[in-house]
Amino acid sequence: MNPSSNLDIAGLEQVYDRLATAIDQAGPEKSELFLVKLALLNAKAIGRPDLFEAHIDAALKDLPA
């Protein structure tokens, strides 16, 4: 993962709330599409395919059965 992250607890909580409300705002039909768009925008901002792939691997872990 990105060791130079400066997302502090307050920042994380801000992202947490905003993402949750945005998923609700997109609605059950469109939330998946919304999340993929968001992932692509984040990938662009990160600018590193290898780091993005590490995020994918991390997110694929421990998906509940």
Place this chain on the structure above:
Amino acid sequence: MHNPSHLPRPSIYYNYQVFKPWLPTENGTQEKKQVVIVGAGPAGMVTALELARHGVASVVLASDLQFSQGSRAIVFTRRSMEILQQVGVAHRITENGLPWHSGNSIYRGQKVFRMETPLDPDDRFFPMINIQQQYLEEYLHDACAANPLIDFRWGNKLVHAEQAFGVVTAHVDTPAGPYQLETEWLVAADGGRSEIRSAMDLKLEGASFESIFVIADIRIDLPFPTERLAFFDPDWNRGNTILMHKEPHGIWRVDYQLPPGETPEDALRPESLQQRIDAQLKMIGFEGTPWEMDWSSVYSARTLTLPDYVHDRIVFTGDAAHLLPIFGVRGANTAFQDAQSLGWHLAYVLNGISPEKLMANHSEERVGAAREIITEAGKSTRFMAPPSRGFRLLRDAVLSLSLTEEFVRPLYHWRTSRPHEYKHSLLNSTSDDNTQFTGGPALGAPPQNVQLQHDDFLLDHLGGGFDLVYVCQSQSIPHELLHAVEAAKNNGLPLKLLAISDRDIKVQGADKTLFDPQQRFQLRYGVSAGGAYLFRPDQHVCARWLEVDATRLLSRLQLAVMQ
């Protein structure tokens, strides 16, 4: 008994000529042939013309009595035109086709991506030109019919081919009954459903996509220029893609994807076609504009190739060798490159210049090309017709983002067919200065055309053998080089020496002097006086030298023909 139809095929713009069948009863005993080509489509006819160019006679077997049904392949690339120029038909396509160089991707009524391929003054041909396949076949057939080395046999259907001890026996059926034809080589140019391939139980490798597309040709008056139009996820066909291309004679190709589960039979019902075409016309603002149907068909995207095109003395070419997706115009455009490659390789073996193993190089180069195309086309296909839920989500996310986000728009790029670079050809070697060049096409690359003077281009002068293009600084060429060229010619190698000069002179000893007043060749090829490019018979770069010398030229030529 083979009885092909004598009824002209229906068409609202093309008058089909029904040719007379070639009958064994009207012709004498058949002596053994050098080459029999099964199939009279673009791949078969270009192979015959290219073989003839190298002095090799062939028999072309056409199962039907007329050109193929419907417009089929309609978009031809610049490299295809360059190859067709080599076999003498490009000018007829230029006269009658619709050239273009721009494409548009439209989503939610917004043009989200436009690609304009700039027109290079050094190119004779446009990046693309549209013409219906019947015309292409007609022009190729006219060229075949005018060539005494090509024995064109309408109404001749290959039933079975067997090979033993370097001889292929072709069992052919005709309207007057069957006959046998012995040949040294048999070319299977019998299309995507190749019966020769099936009978030999050869397996294609690769992937098939489930999505089915309808192709419909309609005559309609639409005020759009000749450009590619791609519509993504329109209201009338959610989640799917529609393509439109303009053809000569007021015909438009409409190409749309079917929703999953719909059968081709249902999709091709007249009511279904009418409803969808009307919906598409409504979407582009031409609801109610009268139109007339010419032809319709279905296809599915496949990325498949045989792993080897040469099976002893039976050689597969064009769609018989591989099935490539329509996106990026890769069918016929790949077939021309296959046929051109096959033509010279096979001719050099038959003419005794090269050993039979040269054919392995043909197979390796063209299978490599097919695999490269498959990788590229796979990307386009995954965007145009997503094969899974994940791919569909990503594609939809890109469509949605593209309305406001610039960075995703290049994903609309359709990766048009481009010629393969034979970087790893067995015919390449390090006995040249390739790695020291800083510009120009590299070893194995297709040629870059150059406009020498008005309406006079480099590629007008190449082909039919090896071409050594030598940049001259004076009126003469070093004696040693001339002797080397002479020695190669005396050894039976088809070789032309072309001198490039910025003065309007005749360079002594050259087969031809090309007058290049603005030194465009030097500029585009990154070479100066004393340097040279050697082109193969398919005009790909065989070797290049900053300073050419006789010894390296001769050893290079021997290697290039596997002597």
